[in-house]
Amino acid sequence: MSDSRNEFERPRPTGKNARLGAIAIAASLLAAPAVAQQAPSPASVAPRTVAQSAPMAGITNLTIAAGERPAPAVPPAPAYVDQLIEGVAREDEAAVAAQPGDLSPGLRVWSAEFVLDQRDVSDIGTTTSPGVAFRHRRETERYGDFLLELDVARGEQFPSAPRLTRGRFTLFHDQFALTDSWMANSVLGTWRSAIAPWLASSYRITLPSSLAAGAFTTLTGRDSELRAGVGRIGRLVGMSVQGFETLDGTIASADYSKRLRDGTLVGGGVVSIHGSRDVPDHVAATIAADMPVTLPGLDGRAKVQAAMDDNGETGFWADGRVRMGRYNHRIGVYRMAPDLLFGEITPQKDSQGFYWRADTRSSAMTANAGLDVSATNLDRAPARGGSDSVEGYGNLSLRLDRSTSVGAGLSLRDDNARTAAGLTGRRAATSGWVSRVTPWGVSRVDATYTRTTIEGRADSSRYYGWSHDWPQLGGSVSPSTLVTFTDERIDGRPVRRTSANLLLRGELVGPASWSLSLTGVDVDDGPDSERNYNAALSLDWQASPEWLVRLQWQRNQIQPTATSAVAPFTRDNTVILSARFESFEGTPYPRVAAVGGRSGTGSITGTLYFDENRDGKRQPTERGAGGVTILLDGRQMQTTDQDGRFAFSLVPPGEHRLSVVLERIPLPWGLEDETPRPVTVQVREDARVDIGLTRFAP
Numbered sequence: 001m002s003d004s005r006n007e008f009e010r011p012r013p014t015g016k017n018a019r020l021g022a023i024a025i026a027a028s029l030l031a032a033p034a035v036a037q038q039a040p041s042p043a044s045v046a047p048r049t050v051a052q053s054a055p056m057a058g059i060t061n062l063t064i065a066a067g068e069r070p071a072p073a074v075p076p077a078p079a080y081v082d083q084l085i086e087g088v089a090r091e092d093e094a095a096v097a098a099q100p101g102d103l104s105p106g107l108r109v110w111s112a113e114f115v116l117d118q119r120d121v122s123d124i125g126t127t128t129s130p131g132v133a134f135r136h137r138r139e140t141e142r143y144g145d146f147l148l149e150l151d152v153a154r155g156e157q158f159p160s161a162p163r164l165t166r167g168r169f170t171l172f173h174d175q176f177a178l179t180d181s182w183m184a185n186s187v188l189g190t191w192r193s194a195i196a197p198w199l200a201s202s203y204r205i206t207l208p209s210s211l212a213a214g215a216f217t218t219l220t221g222r223d224s225e226l227r228a229g230v231g232r233i234g235r236l237v238g239m240s241v242q243g244f245e246t247l248d249g250t251i252a253s254a255d256y257s258k259r260l261r262d263g264t265l266v267g268g269g270v271v272s273i274h275g276s277r278d279v280p281d282h283v284a285a286t287i288a289a290d291m292p293v294t295l296p297g298l299d300g301r302a303k304v305q306a307a308m309d310d311n312g313e314t315g316f317w318a319d320g321r322v323r324m325g326r327y328n329h330r331i332g333v334y335r336m337a338p339d340l341l342f343g344e345i346t347p348q349k350d351s352q353g354f355y356w357r358a359d360t361r362s363s364a365m366t367a368n369a370g371l372d373v374s375a376t377n378l379d380r381a382p383a384r385g386g387s388d389s390v391e392g393y394g395n396l397s398l399r400l401d402r403s404t405s406v407g408a409g410l411s412l413r414d415d416n417a418r419t420a421a422g423l424t425g426r427r428a429a430t431s432g433w434v435s436r437v438t439p440w441g442v443s444r445v446d447a448t449y450t451r452t453t454i455e456g457r458a459d460s461s462r463y464y465g466w467s468h469d470w471p472q473l474g475g476s477v478s479p480s481t482l483v484t485f486t487d488e489r490i491d492g493r494p495v496r497r498t499s500a501n502l503l504l505r506g507e508l509v510g511p512a513s514w515s516l517s518l519t520g521v522d523v524d525d526g527p528d529s530e531r532n533y534n535a536a537l538s539l540d541w542q543a544s545p546e547w548l549v550r551l552q553w554q555r556n557q558i559q560p561t562a563t564s565a566v567a568p569f570t571r572d573n574t575v576i577l578s579a580r581f582e583s584f585e586g587t588p589y590p591r592v593a594a595v596g597g598r599s600g601t602g603s604i605t606g607t608l609y610f611d612e613n614r615d616g617k618r619q620p621t622e623r624g625a626g627g628v629t630i631l632l633d634g635r636q637m638q639t640t641d642q643d644g645r646f647a648f649s650l651v652p653p654g655e656h657r658l659s660v661v662l663e664r665i666p667l668p669w670g671l672e673d674e675t676p677r678p679v680t681v682q683v684r685e686d687a688r689v690d691i692g693l694t695r696f697a698p
Contacts, residue, residue, distance in 0.1 A: 102585045102586055102587075103586075103587055104585075104586045104587070105141065105586060105587060105589060106138070106139040106140060106141065106586045106587075106588075106589060107137070107138075107139045107584065107585075107586050107587060107588040107589070108136075108137070108138050108139070108584070108585040108586050109135070109136065109137040109138075109582065109583070109584055109585075110135075110136055110581075110582070110583045110585075111134070111135040111136075111580065111581065111582040111583070112132065112133070112134050112135075112580070112581050113132070113133045113134075113578055113579065113580040113581070114130070114131075114132055114578065114579050115130070115131045115132075115133070115240040115241050115576065115577070115578045116128070116129075116130050116131075116575075116576070116577045116578075117129040117130075117131070117155070117239040117240040117241075117574075117575075117576050118574070118575045118576075119239070119572065119573070119574045120572065120573045120574075121571075121572040122570050122571040122572065123570075124158070124159060125158075125159025125160070126159060127155060127156055127157070127158065127159055127239075128155060129153055129154065129155025129156070129238060129239045129240070129241070130153070130154060130155065131151065131152060131153030131154070131155075131238065131239075131240060131241025132151070132152050132153075132241065133149075133150070133151045133241055134148070134149070134150040134151075135147070135148065135149055135150075136148045139586070139588065139589055140599070141589060141598065141599075141601075141649070141650070142598075142599055142601070142684045143176060143599055144173055144174055144175045144176030144177075144184075144599040145172075145173075145174045145175050146171070146172065146173055146174075147171070147172040147174070148170075148171050148172075149168070149169070149170045149171075149172075149189075150167070150168070150169050151167060151168040151169075151241050151242060151243060152165065152166075152167045152168075152241070152243070153165070153166055153167075153238045153239070153240075153241040153242065153243050154166075155238065155239065157237065157238075165243075166237060166238060166242075166243025166244065166245060167243050167244070168189070168190050168236070168242065168243050168244040169189045169190065170187060170188070170189035170190045170191065171187070171188045171189055172185075172186070172187055173185070173186045173187075173188075174186075175597045175598065175599050176599050177596035177597060177599045177600025177601075177683055177684070178219070178683075179596070179600075179683055180595065180596050180600060180653040180654065180682075180683050181221050181222050181595050181596065182219055182220070182221045182595075182596075183219070183220045183221075183595065183596055183597060183599075183600070184217060184218070184219050184220075185217070185218045185220070186215070186216065186217040186218075187215065187216040187217075187229075188215050189213065190211065190212075190213050190234075190244045191211075191212060191213075191214065191215075191216045191229065191231065192209050192210070192211055192212070193209055193210045193211070193212045193216070193229055193231065193251050193253050193271075193343075194209035194210075194253070195207065195227065195253060195255040195269035195271070195286070196225065196227060196255050196257050196267065196269065198257070198265060198267075198288075198290060199255055199257070199267055199268070199269050199286060199288055199305070202303060202305065202317055202319045202332070203319045203330060203332055203355070204317065204319070204332060204334050204348075204353075204355060205305075205315070205317045205334055205336065205347065205348060206347060206348070207286065207307070207342055207343065207347050208342070208343050208344070208345040208346070208347055209343070209345075210233055210251050210343055210344040210345065211233070211234055211235060211236065211244075212229070212230075212231030212232060212233055212234060212250075212251050213231050213232050213234055213244055213246060214229060214230050214231020214232060215229060215230065215231065216228070216229030216231070217229065221595070222595050223258060223259040223260075224256070224257065224258045224259075225256070225257045225258075225267075226254075226255075226256050227253075227254065227255050227256075227269075228253070228254040228255075229252070229253055229254075230250065230251070230252040230253075231250065231251060231252075232246050232247075232249075232250055233246070233247050233248070233249040233250065233251050233273075233276060233344055234246040234247050235247060240576055240578070247276075247277065248275055248276060248277045249273060249274060249275040249276030249277065249278075249344065250273075250274050250275060251271065251272065251273055251274075251276075251343070251344060252271070252272045253269065253270065253271045253272070253343075254269065254270055255267060255268065255269025255270070256268060256269070262291075262292065263291070263292045264289060264290065264291040264292065265289070265290040265291075266288070266289045266290075267287070267288060268285065268286060268287035268288065269285065269286050270283065270284070270285040270286075271283070271284050271285075271342060271343045273341075273343060273344055276344055278344060278345075279341055279343075279344060279345075279346065280341065282309050282310055282311065282341045283309065283310045284307060284308065284309040284310070284340075284341055284342040284343070285307070285308055285309075286305060286306065286307040286308075286342070287305070287306055288303060288304065288305035288306075289303070289304055289305075290302070290303040291303075293320065293322055297324060297325075298322045298323070298324060299322065299323045300320065300321045300322030300323055300329075301320070301321050301322075302318070302319070302320040302321075302322075303318065303319045303320075304317075304318045305317055305318070307340065307342055307347075308340075309340060309341045309342065311339065311341070313337040313338075313339045313340040313341065314337050314340065315334075315335065315336040315337060315340050315342075315347070315349070316334065316335050317332065317333065317334035317335070317336075318332055318333055318334075319331075319332035320332060326360045326362075327358050327359070327360045328358065328359050328360070329356070329357065329358050330355075330356070330357040330358075331355070331356045331357075332354070332355055333352075333353070333354050333355075334351070334352060334353060335351075335352035335378075336348055336349040336350065336351055336352070337349060337350070337378070338350035338377075338378055338379055338381075350376055350377060350378055350386075351374060351375065351376045351378070352374065352375050352378060353372065353373055353374030353375060354372075354373045354374075355370065355371065355372045355373075356370060356371045357369075357370040358370070363399070364398065364399045365396070365397070365398050365399070366395075366396070366397045367394075367395065367396045367397075368394070368395050369392075369393065369394040369395070370392065370393050370394075371390075371391070371392045372389070372390070372391045372392070373389070373390050374388075374389050374391075375387070375388045375389070375418065376418070377418050377419060377422070380418055380419055381419070382419055382420065382421065383421065384419065384421060385417070385418075385419065385421045385422040385423065386417070386418040386419055386421075386422050387415040387416055387417050387418055387422050387423065387424070388415070388416045388418060389413065389414065389415045389416075390413070390414050391411070391412065391413040391414075392411070392412055393409065393410065393411035393412075394409065394410055394411075395407065395408070395409040395410075396408055396409070402437075403436055403437040403438075404434070404435070404436045404437075405434070405435045405436075406432070406433065406434045406435075407432065407433050407434075408430075408431065408432045408433075409429075409430065409431045409432075410428075410429070410430050410431075411427075411428070411429045411430075412426075412427070412428050413426065413427045413428075414426050423454055423455060424454070424455060425452060425453055425454035425455065426452070426453045427450065427451070427452045427453075428450070428451050429448065429449065429450040429451075430448070430449055431446070431447065431448040431449075432446075432447050433445060433446045433447070440468075440470065440471065441468055441469045441470045441471050442468070442469045443466070443467070443468045443469075444466070444467050444468075445464075445465070445466050446463070446464070446465040446466075446467075447462075447463065447464050447465075448461075448462070448463040449461070449462050449463075450463075457491060458489075459488070459489055459490050459491065460488070460489045461486065461487070461488045461489070462486065462487045462488075463484065463485070463486045464484065464485045464486075465482065465483070465484040465485075466482070466483050466484075467480070467481070467482045467483075468480065468481050468482075476506045476507045477504055477505070477506040478504070478505045478506065479502065479503065479504050480502075480503045481500070481501065481502055481503075482499075482500070482501040482503075483499070483500050483501075484497075484498070484499045485497070485498050485499075486498075493525075493526065494524075494526075495523070495524070495525045496523075496524040496525075497521065497522070497523050497524075498521070498522045498524075499519065499520065499521040499522070500519070500520050501517065501518070501519045501520075502516075502517070502518045502519075503515070503516070503517050504516045504517075508539075508541075511541065511542035511543070512539065512540065512541040512542070513539075513540045514537070514538065514539050514540070515536075515537070515538045516535075516536070516537050516538075517534070517535070517536040517537075518534070518535050519532075519533070519534040519535075520532070520533055520534075521533075521534075528560075529560075530558055530559060530560040531558075531559045532556070532557070532558050532559075533555075533556070533557045533559075534554070534555070534556050534557075535553075535554070535555045536552070536553070536554045536555075537551075537552070537553045537554075538550065538551070538552050538553075539551045539552075546581055546582055546583050547579070547580070547581055548579075548580045548582075549578070549579050549580075550576075550577075550578045550579075550580075551575075551576075551577050552574075552575070552576040552577075553573075553574070553575050553576075554573070554574045555571075555572070555573050555574075556571070556572050557570065557571045558570045558571070589650065590650065592650055592652055594652035594653070594654075596652070596653060596683060598650060599684070600652070600653055600683045600684065601649075601650045601651055601652055601653070601681075601684070602651055602653060602681040602682060602683070602684060602685045602686055602687060603647060603648060603649045603650070603651055603681075603686045603687070604632065604647070604648045604651055604656065604658070604679055604681065604686075604687045604688075604689060605645070605646070605647045605648075605686060605687075605688055605689075606645070606646060606658075606688050606689035606690050606691065607624055607640075607643070607644040607645050607646070607690050607691070608624065608625045608628050608630065608640050608644040608646065608660065608690075608691045608693065609622050609623065609624050609625060609644045609690065609691075609692055609693065610622055610623050610624075610625060610669060610692075610693050610695075611692030611693055611694055612695075614692075614694055616692055617690075617692075618690055618692065623644070624640065624641075624642065624643035624644020624645065625640060625644045625665070625666070625669070625693055626640050626641055626642040626643065626644060627639060627640065627664065628640045628644075628660060628661070628664040628665055629660075629661035629664045630646045630658060630659070630660060630661070631658070631659040631660075631661060632648050632651070632656060632657070632658060633656050633657055634657070634659065634676075636648060651681050651687075652681070653681050653682055653683045654680070654681060655678060655679075655680055656678070656679045656680075656681060657676035657677065657678060657679065658676060658677045658679055658689055658691070659676045659677075660674075660691060662674065665693060668695055668696050669693040669694065669695055669696070670693065670694060670696050671691075671693065671694065672694050677689060677691065
């Protein structure tokens, strides 16, 4: 096509000849995959009121389950989703079909769970902790999604402790558009204080997070993100249902990230701790850059990061991830000062080192290798230990045929003490395994030998294991077994451990299932020998689509010899009974691939009418044109109701175009200007467009 504009942008003569030429154009457009619905024929156009044209979350294809009452024949107005924007997924028809009969827009989920946790420990006593967990999630069209979590539990952590009632409350507000380019995700209540994940974690160094009660917000733009929060430091307490317990101290954090045009990610964050009983008051900051690597023969990314606290202690680390041919490489260096503080929980510190990893894989082979060089106790404090270490490893696995695979590994480590308090030693370990698919199931055998020398004393360990997944018994019971044997030499004394485990899973009558695990361990350590037993049973009953009842029982028992020095208990029993109710209402809104998401969208409404006096304004006596197809951006389609009204919901903010499909206009009416009409939609606002038809013949 020589003209870059589409057919609806070209000026054309009006009248019957233009109408006939447009029929072929519109017919091909209506058949294009980008159009979400097929336009009904003039004979099948049903009159619709404005209420019938209300947005229905874009539900254009519904599967009615057997025995359910079918939906009304008049389809709802489809929500606008730009299917040409990269990353937009079509509505999951199976998920929609599985929804109950409520087809109102916006998914609403209710769930409540009652849990009774009872633990009986010999020589200590019994604890009982009942609790209730409540969740409610609600989608809204223009104000984001809400999730409320409320947990309440009453009980004691130890039999002698007082019974306390503890709760935990959190309200999440997600996907709320502030402008056409900024979106907010907020938390009020219990939240985990953490800077952006790409700033907080690297291959070797991780900046820790803290649990707090307060407020936290993330603002996300087209290529930027700002996160900030403040709260009281605390911890989770309780058994199956956990509450929040405040501790001494407050935490505040903020960070900012920005993605540059070349794909480089830059940013930084700051954390402040005040009044904590675990770490001194301090303020710490970090900055980082994660950039693409585009050298000849190399493809990957490199990250450099530094951290510092207000006492002048520093940390630095760099990590590279590159691909060279069939091999993936990761290489990095790090140095963390001994007294660096960053948040309530101090990160890995008082260490420095270098590491390299490489791996490759194919359909028949997987191989990896690595090398670590590290040092601890950097300032060589005499009262502390520390060592200079070198460690290397390599692993190889091969698939010999469709039923047999083998593998082997080797690792070596050498430690040299940095101070008199440190230890010098060497360790070597080699392993091998073979796996085979047989008519009686999948079987695997493992063997490992380890030899360790510390300050001239040699210890060794041999491990053998056999695991097997058996075919189903009776058509419903799935058994698996594991048998292990370990022979250790610790300071010249032999210690042998033998264990056997049986796991059974199956189905009961109706919508119920069960699993049973039995484990026995025999430890032969001369006069300190003992036998340990463990049994665990789980019963699940799906009483209805909304109700799930679960019973879990576990028993541990130790049978020591008379001379053994064991833990202060020899038996414990745990019983957990839970009943969970979960209900779904409504249907999910479609996903909108635009900055600001669904909550930033608006709508376009209007009428198509017969402009009798050609003044461009609809008069009370001028009729609406029903059964005419309106196109939004050449992709989404609506058919006017009997009064000429149409509506597009969930329209992303910005510039759009409205077109009228010409062959649906009844003769002798037409459009004086057949080019698409521009429409501007603001964030969470409604735009209105009225289109008048002109009579071209008497």
